[in-house]
Amino acid sequence: MQLSLLTQLRQQNPVVLNISNFVTVQDVANGLNAIGASPIMSEEVAEAEALVQMSGAVALNLGAFTQQQLTQIRQTGKLANQYHKPLIVDPVAIGAVAYRRTIATQLLQDFQVDIIRGNAGEIAALADVTWQAKGIDAGAGDGDLVAIAQAAAQKQHCVVILSGPTDVITDGQRVVQIQNGTPLFQLHVGSGDMLSSIVAAFAAVSAGDYFTAAQTACLVFASAGERVAAQLSQERPGTFAAQLIDELHLITTEAVAQIARYTVGKDE
Numbered sequence: 001m002q003l004s005l006l007t008q009l010r011q012q013n014p015v016v017l018n019i020s021n022f023v024t025v026q027d028v029a030n031g032l033n034a035i036g037a038s039p040i041m042s043e044e045v046a047e048a049e050a051l052v053q054m055s056g057a058v059a060l061n062l063g064a065f066t067q068q069q070l071t072q073i074r075q076t077g078k079l080a081n082q083y084h085k086p087l088i089v090d091p092v093a094i095g096a097v098a099y100r101r102t103i104a105t106q107l108l109q110d111f112q113v114d115i116i117r118g119n120a121g122e123i124a125a126l127a128d129v130t131w132q133a134k135g136i137d138a139g140a141g142d143g144d145l146v147a148i149a150q151a152a153a154q155k156q157h158c159v160v161i162l163s164g165p166t167d168v169i170t171d172g173q174r175v176v177q178i179q180n181g182t183p184l185f186q187l188h189v190g191s192g193d194m195l196s197s198i199v200a201a202f203a204a205v206s207a208g209d210y211f212t213a214a215q216t217a218c219l220v221f222a223s224a225g226e227r228v229a230a231q232l233s234q235e236r237p238g239t240f241a242a243q244l245i246d247e248l249h250l251i252t253t254e255a256v257a258q259i260a261r262y263t264v265g266k267d268e
């Protein structure tokens with residue numbers, strides 16, 4: 001864990017290129033902006049090379065792609081590899097939709113991803129583990145989440161974040177588990193997408209240590225949500241979403257350190 005990465009992120013204000021889905025694009029842009037990164041979104045393959053070159057990291061969200069956008073996604077992923085930019089993929093709903101799973105599998109062969117961030121249903125699909133994913137949500141299953149995340153990381157040769165009540169972060173061998181968070185995240189569509197792009201922002205300032213970038217991003221994001229939830233007397237999804245943006249902007253490394261609850265290793 002390296003909370004100083006949050007300070008570096010705010011000092012460096014890295015450009016993060018996002019291919020977003022149309023549902024959560026604004027959450028992602030504002031979440032990145034609030035925490036101290038500089039978001040840019042694009043839907044045009046003709047500008048992909050210029051945008052990748054100027055970016056500190058690239059986040060590809062597979063939430064609602066069309067055939068046309070697939071060309072852009074594939075090209076942007078390849079360019080990120082070519083220009084050695086950290087590449088993050090969010091494989092939205094690949095556990096629930098066979099078509100998405102097929103496409104994601106192909107894409108992950110077309111370029112080498114550095115970090116994959118998904119919920120249990122999505123990461124189980126990558127690891128070929130049976131799971132009852134439900135739409136964009138994690139769904140239900142009884143597999144060992146740490147073993148599933150490790151299997152996915154080993155298969156894709158990258159860092160994997162399996163997010164949920166506990167976030168599991170692994171490079172296939174090493175494991176960190178973060179217990180911070182709030183169930184209110186699940187009441188706001190876009191929480192996961194925001195996290196994936198914030199992971200990209202941390203990766204941009206991590207000098208290639210993607211395992212540390214991934215766990216620090218997860219801890220900061222989950223802590224921000226937890227601090228907001230602690231101030232709410234009722235479940236208020238709208239208020240939570242607005243205040244999450246505020247908190248991403250205001251949260252300090254000291255505040256995160258004060259509430260951080262995580263374990264290093266496989267046992268919680």
Ligand SMILES: Nc1ncnc2c1ncn2[C@@H]1O[C@H](COP(=O)(O)OP(=O)(O)O)[C@@H](O)[C@H]1O
Pocket residue numbers: 118119120136137138162163164165166167180181182183184185186190191192193195218221222
């Ligand atoms: N029940 C929960 N308790 C605490 N934190 C949660 C819970 N569910 C999700 N989170 C947090 O919500 C954020 C988004 O993760 P997740 O809900 O798994 O993504 P997605 O929206 O893609 O399904 C993460 O920071 C995760 O830690």
Ligand SMILES: Cc1ncsc1CCOP(=O)(O)O
Pocket residue numbers: 021023024063064092136188189190191192193194
């Ligand atoms: C509802 C929906 N449909 C396609 S993408 C998307 C948003 C998914 O957002 P998240 O995974 O962050 O909840």
Ligand SMILES: [Mg+2]
Pocket residue numbers: 092093118119136192193
């Ligand atoms: Mg998601």
